[in-house]
Amino acid sequence: RTVEMRLKIIGSAAGGGFPQWNCNYRLSRAARAGQEGVSRRTQSSLAVSDNGRDWVLFNASPDVREQIAQTPELQPAADAPLRSTPIRAVVLTNADVDHIAGLLSLREREPLAIYASARVLAVLEANPIFNVLDRAIVPRRTLPLGGEVEILDAKGRSTSIYVESFIVPGKVALYLEDASRPDADYGSEAGDTIAVRISNGNGGGSAFYVPGCARIDHDLLARLDGAACLLFDGTVYTDDEMIVTGVGQKTGARMGHLAMSGPNGSIAALAETRIGRRVFVHINNTNPVLDERSREHAAVRAAGWEIAHDGMEIAL
Secondary structure: OOOOOOOEEOEEEEEEEEEOOOOOOHHHHHHOOOOOOOOEEEEEEEEOOOOOOEEEEEOOOOOOOHHHOOOOOHHHOOOOOOOOOEEEEEOOOOOHHHHHHHHHHHOOOOOOEEEEHHHHHHHHHHHHHHHOOOOOOOOOEEEEEEEEEEOOEEEEEEEEEEEEEEEEEEEHHHHHHHOOOOOOOOEOOOOOEEEEEEEEOOOOOOOEEEEOOOOOOOOHHHOOOOEEEEEOOOHHHHHHOHHHOOOOOOOOOOOOOOOOOOOOOHHHHOOOOOEEEEEEOOOOOOOHHHOOOOOHHHHHHHEEEOOOOOOOEHHH
């Protein structure tokens, strides 16, 4: 029997959300003003379930409390104990602040499991603030790079969600960079950034979640060929977007993110790859596709891509 797997995009923006708290760029102003076609978004996160009761989060954003408040499926059930959650586990794809800070909001002695690569677990280990998550209640488990594993809850029970993780070109977290080496290349292919293939083991389609990716190589193209669904890094539309808009000095590549457009962008790189649904996630507050009336938004849609929004649901 094929059981449908549900994916809910509970956060579709890049770090800082949209509008970012201190951003006065035109898109953030439009979002604050409630302009039609410019929707607010929280920071990057995905929730997955195959039974509607047990949920696995992929990344815990600083907005996780708000995201739970906006997602009834992630709230305690009416007949549940006084302290409870349907969130059984959190899978981390890197150690960026916008992907791990939400763990601190999940600290109320509620059993759930944390899965991450050895590199990311080492970051948690090195920062004692994460000890607010009592390991006797919230176990930390190493996600092997390669091979499929079932995600289990804190007590070792099945969630029926399976994950295959693999390294993608990325970079170390910003706060781990060495400020004395401003010109250094902080690119990484050692597990600082991973992607995951998510399935429920019941014969349905699988989804690839790749919220951070600096480059599409032949290995990634081969993996994605034939995928039912791809949720892919859509941080910037053009590589020099933050420089041109005047809000920053870094290119998308320097931040570890591939641009959507251009001859070397993700749309072009994946144009010939067989993929069912292709959705951009992790969208920065400078990206013009956030305005549904923009030519960039139209160009992305014409190329067969969707633009993620908070609350977007995909069934596989």
